[in-house]
Amino acid sequence: MIEGRPAQSSRFNPPTRPVVPPIHQSVTYFLDDDAYKDIQAGGLDEIWYSRFRNPTVDVAAEEIRSLEGAAAAFMTASGMGAIATTILTLLRAGDRVVAARQVYGDTRDLLVRDLPAWGFDVVQVDALDLDAWRAAVAAGPTRMVYVETLANPQLDLADLPALAEIAHAAGALLVVDNTFATPYSVQPLALGADVVVHSATKFLNGHSDVIAGVVAGRFDQVREVQRRVITLGTCLDPHAACRPSSCGCLVPTRPRAIWHLPLLRATTWCGSGTRRCPATSGQRSPAGCCAVTATGPAPERWCRSRWPAGTSARCR
Amino acid sequence: MVSFTVAGGDQRALQVMRKLEIGCEATSLGGVETLVSTPFNSSHFSLTAAERRAARIDDGMVRVSCGVEPSELLIADFLQALDAAG
Numbered sequence: 307m308i309e310g311r312p313a314q315s316s317r318f319n320p321p322t323r324p325v326v327p328p329i330h331q332s333v334t335y336f337l338d339d340d341a342y343k344d345i346q347a348g349g350l351d352e353i354w355y356s357r358f359r360n361p362t363v364d365v366a367a368e369e370i371r372s373l374e375g376a377a378a379a380f381m382t383a384s385g386m387g388a389i390a391t392t393i394l395t396l397l398r399a400g401d402r403v404v405a406a407r408q409v410y411g412d413t414r415d416l417l418v419r420d421l422p423a424w425g426f427d428v429v430q431v432d433a434l435d436l437d438a439w440r441a442a443v444a445a446g447p448t449r450m451v452y453v454e455t456l457a458n459p460q461l462d463l464a465d466l467p468a469l470a471e472i473a474h475a476a477g478a479l480l481v482v483d484n485t486f487a488t489p490y491s492v493q494p495l496a497l498g499a500d501v502v503v504h505s506a507t508k509f510l511n512g513h514s515d516v517i518a519g520v521v522a523g524r525f526d527q528v529r530e531v532q533r534r535v536i537t538l539g540t541c542l543d544p545h546a547a548c549r550p551s552s553c554g555c556l557v558p559t560r561p562r563a564i565w566h567l568p569l570l571r572a573t574t575w576c577g578s579g580t581r582r583c584p585a586t587s588g589q590r591s592p593a594g595c596c597a598v599t600a601t602g603p604a605p606e607r608w609c610r611s612r613w614p615a616g617t618s619a620r621c622r
Numbered sequence: 623m624v625s626f627t628v629a630g631g632d633q634r635a636l637q638v639m640r641k642l643e644i645g646c647e648a649t650s651l652g653g654v655e656t657l658v659s660t661p662f663n664s665s666h667f668s669l670t671a672a673e674r675r676a677a678r679i680d681d682g683m684v685r686v687s688c689g690v691e692p693s694e695l696l697i698a699d700f701l702q703a704l705d706a707a708g
Contacts, residue, residue, distance in 0.1 A: 508652030
């Protein structure tokens with residue numbers, strides 16, 4: 307029988323200069339005076355346990371922070387992890403949320419089925435009807451306004467600057483799910499949003515092989531979200547934040563040029579497909595697919611993707 | 623992303639989707655492959671028909687996340703699927 311002890315990285319880890327962010331799969335890290343001090347302060351700054359912070363996950367967060375023009379960002383286990391953790395961080399018992407009716411199905415379940423059962427008041431309005439937003443926000447003290455930049459699946463484009471004004475006039479926070487639009491087209495924080503959430507599983511990863519989420523916004527708010535990632539356990543696995551295979555890794559290890567490809571493709575398609583269904587433009591009209599309706603706000607003043615004024619990306 | 627509504631409602635939308643040869647009948651979006659789904663029985667299954675109508679999810683809506691395949695092939699695929707579904 308050979309007796310031994312488990313390998314410890316500090317015993318053989320040579321100093322390296324990796325070009326690609328390495329995967330730090332160690333769950334725990336040697337404690338030192340700084341770590342103990344951090345533990346006493348809430349454990350948000352030093353790296354000593356991966357549910358609190360992980361170096362690989364931090365790299366992904368930094369990349370998305372930069373894309374969204376945010377002061378801070380923090381990764382979560384999924385898009386729903388980002389949404390739920392953000393909502394549970396920012397709301398207090400009895401708080402009121404005014405949310406778009408046009409949202410992803412599981413977001414809708416969280417808003418309409420779960421939050422009321424937990425003591426929150428949720429009102430839904432048509433994402434495109436600014437008068438309805440104003441009326442709903444005015445109808446009672448509102449803590450949060452929640453909307454998707456580009457709604458799933460209707461592709462209704464929310465007027466974020468107007469919604470920010472409505473929310474802030476009432477003392478509410480504007481939380482925006484930017485998954486469909488992506489920061490390539492729209493940076494909600496620059497338009498007045500307080501917090502941005504993403505399913506990073508989608509365009510931010512671009513390869514249908516990683517489940518991840520992210521919360522971006524002001525430093526203090528993201529720190530509060532980070533506290534709840536710790537208690538709710540919605541942290542991202544470093545293997546999801548950065549996998550070594552060529553077909554599986556989040557933003558940090560994808561060369562920017564490759565990463566931009568699906569984003570460009572998607573936004574270009576969206577721009578050209580808004581006026582008229584491509585299948586019908588000037589050619590023939592397959593049964594049931596016809597021209598787009600003009601229902602949305604005028605995004606040309608802030609959207610990079612040349613969506614025509616007064617349209618949404620809906621194809622009727 | 624492209625969402626469109628076909629005549630004939632959700633059941634025909636399902637038929638059209640199933641006739642696609644390039645587009646994958648799958649949830650999710652934002653990948654390099656074209657992903658196609660009908661919200662009524664996937665992403666928005668939990669909504670009642672009335673709730674879907676109120677949320678402007680039309681009967682017969684198809685959601686498409688375009689991948690990086692050549693656009694002319696994708697358009698041709700959707701045209702043949704619309705024809706094949708009758």
